[in-house]
Amino acid sequence: MKPLVIQGGHIIDPSQGIDNIGSLLVVEGKIAWLGKGEAAPPQPDYATLPAQGLIVCPGFIDLHCHLRQPGFENQETIATGSRAAARGGFTTICCMPNTRPPLDNRFTIAYVMSLASSEGVVRILPIGCISKQRKGKELAPMDEMVSAGVIAFSDDGSPVQDTGLMCRALEHSRAIGLPLIDHSEDTSLSAGGVMNEGATATKLGLQGIPPAAEEIMVSRDLSLALLTGARLHIAHVSTTVSVELIRQAKEKGAKVTAEVTPHHLTLTEETVIGYNTNAKVNPPLRTKQDIKALIQGLNENIIDAIATDHAPHTEADKASEFALAPSGISGLETALGSLMSLVHSGQLTPTTLISKLTCEPARIIGDRYGKLGSLEVGASADITIFDPDKEWVVDTKAFASKGKNTPLAGSTLKGRVLTTISQGRLVYQDDSIMVRESR
Secondary structure, three states, rough: OOEEEEEEEEEEEEEEEEEEEEEEEEOOOEEEEEEEEEOOOOOOOOHHHHHEOOEEEEEEEEEEOOOOOOOOOOOOOOOHHHHHHHHEEEEEEEEEEOOOOOOOOOHHHHHHHHHHHHHHOOEEOOOEOOOOHOOOOEHHHHHHHHHOOOEOOOOOOOOOOOOOHHHHHHHHHHOOOOEEEEEOOHHHHHHHEEEEEHHHHHHOOOOOOOOHHHHHHHHHHHHHHHOOOOOOOOOOOOOOHHHHHHHHHHHHHOOOOEEEEEHHHHOOOHOOOOHHHOOOOOOOOOHHHHHHHHHHHHHHOOOOOOOOOOOOOOHHHHOOHHHOOOOOEOOOHHHHHHHHHHOOOOOHHHHHHHHHHOOOHHHHOOOOOOOOOOOOOOOOOOEEEEEEEEEEEHHHHOOOOOOOOOOOOEEEEEEEEEEEEEEOEEEEEOOOOOOOOOO
């Protein structure tokens, strides 16, 4: 692997407070040099990647995605999902355990890790189940899954309803030192609901899911986190009240972090009008007021990270009646483009956005897999290069993901990933930017 000089880009690395024009050098999969200006130490037999006018930042980290393998390979595989991640600028992705069989023991974790090593093009980190078979009845063997490589525990779309079991899970995770990832949903309140409860649901004749279904469980689990002293991560926050509850818990000293998705930051419940099943997600798309609160939560560091909740489905599954269609959006490849709308409108700074996609999720993962989310010299060369102003039309036929299910199909986005480097390897490159070999 030749040394690579990335030359003259706008380097933004929030982990080091860097925001300037500069160049960096990659040698043997590591960041070997980083400096201001366009000059880099000369290297024998090296390659150059010109990045003038482009943003160069640490590779994005996704704390929450669904790769579907094993068991649902018709929807996604580790190979296709990791290629989609690379196209979206993600160099590390954390896969949820709602597979078949679920990731609730060391053998299934080892299987995923083996596939990730042989077929993945980016770093893939598994999340193990909280309970056996995700049934919420008995704790899964957390200790053995830690030794197999998990970075957190979650029952994902089957949230633990038993408060006692959730408390024991938090106590055990505290001893282990890893967080629980909480899909906050009181299923007795959300049962039968298919979109946000409110005027739009009434107009469409669809049963709504009240915001309280999320907020009650957020409140419960924040209380348990305070009680146990365990680390709790709230997934896909979607309501104004949830943001405020997390704020209060942090002020009380709870070891809580939280994430929000690109779709909850940019799309409202009105996207469902026309019974658009590609806009059906769980938790559902909410209101403009909720979006405002979520963005404020990011700016005030109440919400720590942005995660895609990439949830690919087949076209046939999404083509069903709205109430019967599965929830989820294929989001890895459109994440940056949709999020840049918040930068272009002045609601987020580029540095804030990049921090929520890089060093902040890296902080939640910890250093078990080395220094992530940083261009620090000696760190793994995980690098994303993007054009913040490039406009492009979302063409789902060009997706690397098997999941074409997105309400953004046909939309024009502004901001596109051009190059992704994972552990020093070029894993995605747009035709508009080319590596030049030295002569």
